[in-house]
Amino acid sequence: MRKILNVETDILIIGHGAAGLFSGAVLSSFGKQVMIVGEGATSTSLSTGNIIFQRDFDGNVEKRKDREITISEALMPYVFREHLDTEFINAEIRAMTAFLLPRLNNCGLVLNGSINRNQVLLTNTGFPYSCTFAQMFASKGDLTNLSEKDIALLGLLGYKDFDPDLAALLISKIMNMKNVSAYWTQISEFRRRYGMHPTEVAHLTHNDGFQEQLANAIKDIDCDAIGIPPIFSLLDYQLRMTELEKRTGREIFEVVTPLSLPGLRFHEALRLAARKEGCRLSEGLKASSLRIIGRRAESAILKGKFMDTEVKFGCLMICTGGLLGGGLIANGNKIADSFDIFQVEKMPNFTYSNTKYGVHSLIQMIANYGLKADSSMHLYLKTGERLENVLGAGSVLEGCSFPAGLGLGGALLTAWISTKNALEVLDQ
Amino acid sequence: MQRTEVLIIGGGITGAGIARDLACRGAELVLVEASDFSNGATGRCHGMLHSGARYAVNDPISATECAAENTILKRIANFCIEDTGGIFVSLKNDDLDYADRFLSSCKKTGVAAKEITVEEALKKEPMLSKEIVRAFEVPDASVDPFLLTLGNIESAREANAIALNYHSVREFEINEGVIDKVIVENLRNGSVEIFKPEIVVNASGAWANKIASLANLSIEMTLDKGSMVVINGRLTNGLINRLRKPSSGDIIVPSYSSSIIGTTSIRVDSPNENKATEEEVDFLIRETAMMIPDIAISRAVRAYAGIRPLCGSDRSCGREISRTFQLIDHSEQGIENFISVIGGKLTTYRLMAERVSDLVASKLGLSGSCKTAIDPLLSVNREDIHARIASSIANRVVRKSLLFANDVIQRCTEELRGMEVVCSCEEVLRGELSYWCNHQDVKELSDLMRRTRVGMGYCQGGLCIFGLLSTMIDHSDRDPMELLVRFIIERERGVEPVLFRGQLKEEFFKEHLINGVYHLDAYSRGEYEKDLER
Numbered sequence: 001m002r003k004i005l006n007v008e009t010d011i012l013i014i015g016h017g018a019a020g021l022f023s024g025a026v027l028s029s030f031g032k033q034v035m036i037v038g039e040g041a042t043s044t045s046l047s048t049g050n051i052i053f054q055r056d057f058d059g060n061v062e063k064r065k066d067r068e069i070t071i072s073e074a075l076m077p078y079v080f081r082e083h084l085d086t087e088f089i090n091a092e093i094r095a096m097t098a099f100l101l102p103r104l105n106n107c108g109l110v111l112n113g114s115i116n117r118n119q120v121l122l123t124n125t126g127f128p129y130s131c132t133f134a135q136m137f138a139s140k141g142d143l144t145n146l147s148e149k150d151i152a153l154l155g156l157l158g159y160k161d162f163d164p165d166l167a168a169l170l171i172s173k174i175m176n177m178k179n180v181s182a183y184w185t186q187i188s189e190f191r192r193r194y195g196m197h198p199t200e201v202a203h204l205t206h207n208d209g210f211q212e213q214l215a216n217a218i219k220d221i222d223c224d225a226i227g228i229p230p231i232f233s234l235l236d237y238q239l240r241m242t243e244l245e246k247r248t249g250r251e252i253f254e255v256v257t258p259l260s261l262p263g264l265r266f267h268e269a270l271r272l273a274a275r276k277e278g279c280r281l282s283e284g285l286k287a288s289s290l291r292i293i294g295r296r297a298e299s300a301i302l303k304g305k306f307m308d309t310e311v312k313f314g315c316l317m318i319c320t321g322g323l324l325g326g327g328l329i330a331n332g333n334k335i336a337d338s339f340d341i342f343q344v345e346k347m348p349n350f351t352y353s354n355t356k357y358g359v360h361s362l363i364q365m366i367a368n369y370g371l372k373a374d375s376s377m378h379l380y381l382k383t384g385e386r387l388e389n390v391l392g393a394g395s396v397l398e399g400c401s402f403p404a405g406l407g408l409g410g411a412l413l414t415a416w417i418s419t420k421n422a423l424e425v426l427d428q
Numbered sequence: 429m430q431r432t433e434v435l436i437i438g439g440g441i442t443g444a445g446i447a448r449d450l451a452c453r454g455a456e457l458v459l460v461e462a463s464d465f466s467n468g469a470t471g472r473c474h475g476m477l478h479s480g481a482r483y484a485v486n487d488p489i490s491a492t493e494c495a496a497e498n499t500i501l502k503r504i505a506n507f508c509i510e511d512t513g514g515i516f517v518s519l520k521n522d523d524l525d526y527a528d529r530f531l532s533s534c535k536k537t538g539v540a541a542k543e544i545t546v547e548e549a550l551k552k553e554p555m556l557s558k559e560i561v562r563a564f565e566v567p568d569a570s571v572d573p574f575l576l577t578l579g580n581i582e583s584a585r586e587a588n589a590i591a592l593n594y595h596s597v598r599e600f601e602i603n604e605g606v607i608d609k610v611i612v613e614n615l616r617n618g619s620v621e622i623f624k625p626e627i628v629v630n631a632s633g634a635w636a637n638k639i640a641s642l643a644n645l646s647i648e649m650t651l652d653k654g655s656m657v658v659i660n661g662r663l664t665n666g667l668i669n670r671l672r673k674p675s676s677g678d679i680i681v682p683s684y685s686s687s688i689i690g691t692t693s694i695r696v697d698s699p700n701e702n703k704a705t706e707e708e709v710d711f712l713i714r715e716t717a718m719m720i721p722d723i724a725i726s727r728a729v730r731a732y733a734g735i736r737p738l739c740g741s742d743r744s745c746g747r748e749i750s751r752t753f754q755l756i757d758h759s760e761q762g763i764e765n766f767i768s769v770i771g772g773k774l775t776t777y778r779l780m781a782e783r784v785s786d787l788v789a790s791k792l793g794l795s796g797s798c799k800t801a802i803d804p805l806l807s808v809n810r811e812d813i814h815a816r817i818a819s820s821i822a823n824r825v826v827r828k829s830l831l832f833a834n835d836v837i838q839r840c841t842e843e844l845r846g847m848e849v850v851c852s853c854e855e856v857l858r859g860e861l862s863y864w865c866n867h868q869d870v871k872e873l874s875d876l877m878r879r880t881r882v883g884m885g886y887c888q889g890g891l892c893i894f895g896l897l898s899t900m901i902d903h904s905d906r907d908p909m910e911l912l913v914r915f916i917i918e919r920e921r922g923v924e925p926v927l928f929r930g931q932l933k934e935e936f937f938k939e940h941l942i943n944g945v946y947h948l949d950a951y952s953r954g955e956y957e958k959d960l961e962r
Contacts, residue, residue: 157844157845160848160850160895163894163895163898165898165901165902166894166897166898166901166908169901169908170908170909184844192845192847192848193847193848193849194849194852195848195849
């Protein structure tokens with residue numbers, strides 16, 4: 001018989017991705033006792049860090065590249081269908097950002113510019129127009145003025161994730177910018193053949209020799225602005241960049257690369273924010289069962305490595321996401337089965353074989369599966385009953401999973417609205 | 429206009445084999461292939477070098493042919509054959525009399541089959557189901573069909589043959605029962621080239637009827653789709669066959685880092701219907717998991733299908749049709765200098781090529797005799813290479829590099845980033861890619877894949893695709909986004925039927941990369957897809 005530890009908290013949040021951590025931070029800031037549990041890697045940390053609020057109901061990213069989109073045109077995740085009041089949603093987005101930004105700043109990140117997409121940010125080979133503000137977290141600041149400058153992209157041999165030649169070519173093709181050139185340099189500590197893992201690189205950046213080599217390579221380039229791969233870790237990122245700028249007298253910015261996982265930085269920042277607000281964060285616990293009495297959930301059993309924990313709560317939030325959590329159902333197979341007591345919306349008459357879509361569109365369609373919730377985010381049981389104190393947030397909700405839903409934008413927005421309802425639940 | 433003695437249509441293994449055979453006999457020849465070499469049924473087969481055992485009971489002609497060719501190919505083409513051996517197993521409810529008939533038929537047809545005890549079998553193949561009741565050892569082997577084809581092409585080129593991929597035959601000009609001119613479109617630049625051959629050989633496999641129709645002829649043949657599933661990881665040491673009358677889901681072939689399970693048999697009307705379906709995937713996994721239970725829980729990486737060009741057009745099931753080949757001299761139908769070859773198997777390609785070449789040689793009055801059963805396909809001096817590079821790398825690179833090992837190694841060692849590993853699933857070096865990018869045959873990213881195995885591993889190009897792209901654009905002026913989209917669409921065809929469990933998660937992650945970072949959403953892909961259709 002495994003030992004059971006008893007814990008009591010105001011709010012239990014299952015899932016430690018963007019939605020879970022952000023909800024935790026918000027609720028803690030209202031003085032509530034919050035416990036966040038999660039297991040393994042999150043989709044947030046695997047993501048591109050894009051926070052997008054504009055997607056249409058088919059799950060497509062906004063289709064026209066040339067047009068500036070304002071938030072008032074923003075489209076909402078499926079769960080907001082019932083109150084499609086753009087004014088309401090816009091106000092929520094603004095309030096949410098106002099809450100989020102100062103807390104992220106405390107984590108050493110800077111946001112420049114407003115939340116619209118008409119900004120230029122150089123990414124490795126990505127389409128610059130698709131990079132919204134979260135990707136700017138990974139970089140130094142507002143790069144709108146770069147189009148007038150001479151820009152150099154510096155590749156480090158061994159850092160295989162960033163190829164300045166390819167990046168420069170694509171940027172010049174896509175953005176019609178002829179002022180981008182590519183350079184390579186060799187850092188003596190870098191392993192060339194198998195490349196370097198980002199954590200190894202981050203470790204090396206503390207080394208004085210490394211910084212000097214990098215600074216010398218940058219000094220050799222006759223350009224005002226120089227892009228380097230994202231090699232610094234979140235904690236000393238700002239310090240290192242400023243130091244490098246001082247040493248070289250150049251403007252330095254980071255580029256986003258395919259596997260640099262800018263989402264990881266965003267995830268780390270959120271985690272620090274949640275901790276600072278006073279959340280209790282238990283990673284490595286897996287929710288295994290819920291005790292439900294009537295239409296209220298009373299407690300949850302969490303399985304750990306050595307012992308189980310029974311957590312009594314006033315309100316439960318499920319933020320397990322669409323990719324790695326319990327929400328995803330495809331081809332009738334549940335990928336994880338922790339939450340099969342909840343009602344899942346299925347797409348009618350959906351089969352793969354007779355569709356004209358490619359794999360990626362298929363995934364978009366599959367991702368539409370998710371837990372059924374109403375517009376106040378309350379979840380429904382399989383039996384059709386609405387639970388009074390169980391709320392969903394993030395991609396676990398129907399239609400919110402990336403890429404069909406809103407990705408990080410949707411996760412944060414649903415979490416923001418969910419927390420308000422959670423506070424109401426607690427007050428009752 | 430270019431004069432030539434022989435024009436071969438089709439760059440699959442049959443065409444390539446004929447080209448090598450005839451070129452070695454001293455014939456002047458041109459081979460044209462509409463797509464890339466080995467892109468038809470050749471590259472979409474199981475990669476199984478038959479011992480003949482599978483056909484011993486029901487199709488003794490094929491069995492005898494396979495048994496003889498098996499030995500020859502292991503000798504002449506060892507660079508692309510992994511001599512793994514194979515086991516035939518009977519399961520509990522299988523017809524046990526069949527096993528005895530199997531053993532006696534193998535003896536008659538010259539197939540070296542030997543019964544082993546169940547314990548021995550389980551020792552050789554620990555993943556085998558405990559339900560097996562009898563087991564027989566046979567000399568089956570695993571063969572890389574891409575390398576085998578390219579090896580024949582390069583060997584033919586060494587003997588002064590001309591082989592052209594991305595050249596599609598458009599028209600025959602027939603004059604008094606003789607094909608006078610063949611009009612060929614160069615798909616790289618859209619230009620038209622005219623050949624004036626003395627003899628035309630139609631070795632276009634599933635497209636044989638389409639080519640014959642250009643001369644107003646028709647060939648009696650059946651198109652039969654066979655689908656296969658690539659399973660992550662090498663689950664067996666050798667090939668595993670189900671001991672029963674040949675049917676679907678009988679075979680497991682270990683190939684590089686994966687296991688390939690197959691096949692199905694479905695009659696189709698057009699060679700373009702070569703897409704595996706979800707139902708086929710489910711069926712194959714269910715059937716083969718009876719022999720190797722772990723298949724049911726492994727990740728299915730990809731599914732693909734090839735079209736067998738079988739002889740005859742009777743309406744029976746594809747499994748009933750013999751796997752032997754047929755040589756058609758169209759002079760009886762009024763075209764003097766036109767020969768078609770259909771049917772056959774990868775294992776018997778050399779024999780087919782020899783028979784075709786004999787006929788062509790007698791028509792041309794060539795005196796040289798066939799040497800393909802004796803001369804090794806490629807001969808490379810490996811010692812020189814081993815002195816220059818670590819042997820673990822050399823073995824892998826040399827095996828894939830055909831005649832060009834020296835040049836490839838030179839690229840790897842001399843280029844600034846030549847030794848970088850671009851594709852870590854298959855350990856492909858940037859120098860290798862760089863060499864092949866400059867090769868005359870390479871047009872698309874998938875051509876690089878057939879030559880180096882880049883992107884064929886268990887991530888299916890998910891992580892190496894950008895490294896691949898960056899190498900390609902160093903050597904080509906093509907629009908990188910177009911190359912990328914073409915490659916992704918090609919890879920997706922095979923992933924779609926296996927979109928469940930592990931592979932679904934994998935694709936979700938790729939979706940993050942491709943749609944998120946590169947913004948290849950449905951819309952921009954749609955634009956390219958429209959272009960591709962045109």
